[in-house]
Amino acid sequence: MLMNVLRLVIGLVMVSGWGGVLRAAERPNVIVIMADDLGYGDVSCYGAKTVETPAIDRLAREGVRFTSGYCTASTCTPTRFSLLTGTYAFRQKNTGIAPPNGPAIIRPGTETLPSILKRAGYATAVIGKWHLGLGDRAPDWNGELRPGPLDIGFDHCLLLPTTNDRVPQVFVEDRRVKGLDPADPLWVGSEKPSPDHATGLTHRDGLKMDWSHGHNDTIHNGVSRIGFYTGGKAARFRDEDLADAWVAEAGRWMEMNRERPFFLYYAPQDIHVPRVVHERFQGRTTMGPRGDCIVQLDWSVGELVKTLERLGLREKTLIVFCSDNGPVLDDGYRDGAVEKLGDHRPAGPYRGGKYSVWEGGTRTPFITCWPGRIAPGESGEVVSTVDLAASLAALTGQELAADGCLDSFDLSGALLGKAGAKGRDHLVQQDNGSGNFGFREGDWKLVRLKQRGKTQAKVSREEGVMPGGLHALYRLGEDPGERRDVSGEHPEVVERMVRRLDEVVGSGRSRAKP
Ligand code: NG6
Ligand code: CA
Numbered sequence: 001m002l003m004n005v006l007r008l009v010i011g012l013v014m015v016s017g018w019g020g021v022l023r024a025a026e027r028p029n030v031i032v033i034m035a036d037d038l039g040y041g042d043v044s045c046y047g048a049k050t051v052e053t054p055a056i057d058r059l060a061r062e063g064v065r066f067t068s069g070y071c072t073a074s075t076c077t078p079t080r081f082s083l084l085t086g087t088y089a090f091r092q093k094n095t096g097i098a099p100p101n102g103p104a105i106i107r108p109g110t111e112t113l114p115s116i117l118k119r120a121g122y123a124t125a126v127i128g129k130w131h132l133g134l135g136d137r138a139p140d141w142n143g144e145l146r147p148g149p150l151d152i153g154f155d156h157c158l159l160l161p162t163t164n165d166r167v168p169q170v171f172v173e174d175r176r177v178k179g180l181d182p183a184d185p186l187w188v189g190s191e192k193p194s195p196d197h198a199t200g201l202t203h204r205d206g207l208k209m210d211w212s213h214g215h216n217d218t219i220h221n222g223v224s225r226i227g228f229y230t231g232g233k234a235a236r237f238r239d240e241d242l243a244d245a246w247v248a249e250a251g252r253w254m255e256m257n258r259e260r261p262f263f264l265y266y267a268p269q270d271i272h273v274p275r276v277v278h279e280r281f282q283g284r285t286t287m288g289p290r291g292d293c294i295v296q297l298d299w300s301v302g303e304l305v306k307t308l309e310r311l312g313l314r315e316k317t318l319i320v321f322c323s324d325n326g327p328v329l330d331d332g333y334r335d336g337a338v339e340k341l342g343d344h345r346p347a348g349p350y351r352g353g354k355y356s357v358w359e360g361g362t363r364t365p366f367i368t369c370w371p372g373r374i375a376p377g378e379s380g381e382v383v384s385t386v387d388l389a390a391s392l393a394a395l396t397g398q399e400l401a402a403d404g405c406l407d408s409f410d411l412s413g414a415l416l417g418k419a420g421a422k423g424r425d426h427l428v429q430q431d432n433g434s435g436n437f438g439f440r441e442g443d444w445k446l447v448r449l450k451q452r453g454k455t456q457a458k459v460s461r462e463e464g465v466m467p468g469g470l471h472a473l474y475r476l477g478e479d480p481g482e483r484r485d486v487s488g489e490h491p492e493v494v495e496r497m498v499r500r501l502d503e504v505v506g507s508g509r510s511r512a513k514p
Contacts, residue, residue, distance in 0.1 A: 017390075017421070019412020021397040027120065028370055029254075029317040030392060031264045031304065034083065034385070035297055036076065036129060036272040038364060039327025041348030042294055046365050050344040051285050051294045055302030059321055059369040061376060064417035068382045069366020071324055074355050075432040076131050076163065079324040079362075079385060080267075081105055084112045084132070084152070086389030086405025088428060091508065096433040100166045100188050100227040102133040108151040111404025113389040114263060115153030120396035123257040125156040127250050128267030131163055134172070141168070141186040141232070144175045154265075158249045160242065164269045164276075165332060167227035169220045170235040171245070179235040186232030192217075193230055200224025209274055209289075215332040223274045223333075239276035242269055243296050247303045258311045263392075266304065270297035273331045287344060288336035290329070315372045320415075322385055323364035328354035351482040355431055357438035357447055358482050362429045374417045381414040381423030382440065390511065391415050399514075406509035428504055439501045445474045445482065446497040471498065 022028075040046055043053040045060035072082040077098045078089030085106055089095035095105055106112065114124040126149050134145040139161065149157040159172040168188050171178040177186060187193065200207060200216030201224075208222030218228045221238055237245065246268050254262065270277075275289035277296045285291030301321070308314045327346030329337040331354070352358030366383060368374060390408035393400050400408070407428075413421025429438030435450030449470045473487035473494050487494045504510045 017394055017410030017412040017414070019391065019395050019410070019416050019418065019421075022395050024121070027261050027396050028373070029262045029264070029313060030117065030122075030320070031266055031317060032083070032320045032322070032388065033266045033268075033301060033304070034080070035321075035323045035365075036267070036269050037325060037328055037331070037354055038271055038294070038297065038323040039346035039348065039353060039360065040350055040363050040365060041345045042271070042327060043298070043365050045367075047348055048344060050287055050342055051291045053294060053298040055298045055305060056321060056365070056367070058305070059301070059319060059367045062371055063319070063367050063369025063374050063376060064415075065378045066366040066368075066383055067378065067380050068423070069322065069364065070362045070382070070384045070427060070429065071322060071364055072362065072384060072386045072428070073430045073432065074325045074353070074357065074361030076129070076324045077105070078430060078433060080132055082386045082407070083388060084114065084265075085110055086113065086386055086400075086408030088386065088407045088430065088510075090430050090433060090505065091406065098131050098133050098162060099190070100162050100168070100229075101138045101190070102162070103135050103137050103139070104147045104151075105133045106152050108147050110152060111389075111401040112153045113392065114149075114265070116389060116393045116398050116400070117263040117396065118153050118155070120398050121261060122396075123260050123262040124154045125253050125262070126154050126265040126267065127158045127253065128160060128246050128265075129163065129269045129272075130157070130159040130161055130172070130267070134161060139188070141177055141188055142180065142182070145172055145177075146175055148172070148175060150174060156253060158245070160269055163272060164239060164242070165215055165225055165273050167218055167220075167225050167229040168232060169225070169237055169239070170232055171237060177232060177235050180232055181234045184231045184233055186229065186235065188227065188229045190227060193228055197228065197230070209276065210334045211332055212330055212334045213332050215274075221276070223276065239274060240278045243278060243300050247300050250304060251307045254307055254313070255311060258313060268297060268300055270294070270300070273333050273335070275333070275335050275337070286340060286342065288340040290335065290337040291340070291344075318368065318370040318373075320388065321365060321367040321369070326350075326353040326356070326361045326364060349480045357429050357431050357436050359438070359445070359476070359480065361431065362438070368415050368417065370416070377417055379414065379417060379423075381411075381421070382427050383411050383414055383423045384427060387411045387415070387424070402514050406511055408511055426500065426504070428501065437501060437505070439497055440476070441497060441500070443475055443477045444493060444497060445476050446494065446501065447472045447474070447482070448498065448501065473497075
């Protein structure tokens, strides 16, 4: 009898992840702030000295600062795919960096974080960078952009459709390009539309920010981009105004939904290239535009918190702060990020950054904050953005579809900073989809390359080629910078981890079948 009760209790603890199911009245608003290209070391609460981030630091001070918080991939599209679906992106084709005319990657009917919270009675919105494609085969820029966020669980959206360095520079509001004049249709393509179309190649001298690689197609706002477009002039935004636009829209939407629980996926483009901040933030740091972007990002976070305070919602709101991939310096524009870096270490103590499967690629700032409910502190538990779906489902009492959220674990206890609650016991790290993987199990980190040679360089643009063969093994505790490959000393660990990684990748899911 006692054993049975014990088993039941243990079972419940395992199932609930220890966060417990909250009664409807206790369910918090949830804001997931996902910064773009922000590295582990880019904010002062994670060790930055050259730039100050008081608003983000405040979240860390009043919440849990995770030291092993991860996104799933070292580029944007796969991380955002897995944030919203609870499934690793490598399980689905075409989840690498989405092109300007890419179709919707998350198909209607997929179990998603917003659809789960909608079932729980939440109002749902995404404001900011999308980069998960729109439309069936391609976006119909002058018509209905369907499917899109509204078909996978969001009630409302205001989007930067792809990235700020990819065309077009327009907002998408719900299903349409915002402010589009039908008399001036928007055309987007991958070929130069006419011989006299001005580009970053033909008009390089007049650019306000020069490019370094790629990014030399259509010019808008003095900056040449990836891809071509014409028309839609009235709908185009200035890069300088993006942060203000997101903040204003988020404020308006939260106020409108103040009486209901809401879920806001807040996705500012900061600090992605081209790094063009509002005039009032220009020159605010010694690091040039990259530093200024961090200041602008921090300002936005502070504004969101101010809005919550004004609406009396601060204690009713769980904020998760994270990033979509690790840092990069020169990502295609000559903006001084390399030259003005000084002592700043964008990835903190970690190796690599954006595009890599070293720790710097996916280990990022990760903070949860819910005043009154989360005791402030620090956590070394391994948590990932892919776990938000199952964790928030558990907190709000929602069952996950059996065939959905295939890699999402209920870590609600760890995310709420509960003493003794465990994070993940293993974690897969991917890049843009080359087949290279990082695999963490406790203190062990395996790096596995798909091929020797060409793909090796891709493991890290910044920090070069992995010496030796296809595998490397590191002990993160004593060697957080992944410098000393100990695979030769521990072949049995390599073998075990390779087998487990194969299992996770090959079995189609890592969340147990219900
Ligand atoms: C790369 C771009 C880079 C950035 C990245 C996507 C070039 C040479 N590089 O292809 O600038 O846009 O895609 O970044 O074009 S992400 O954060 O959205 O994944
Ligand atoms: Ca990114």
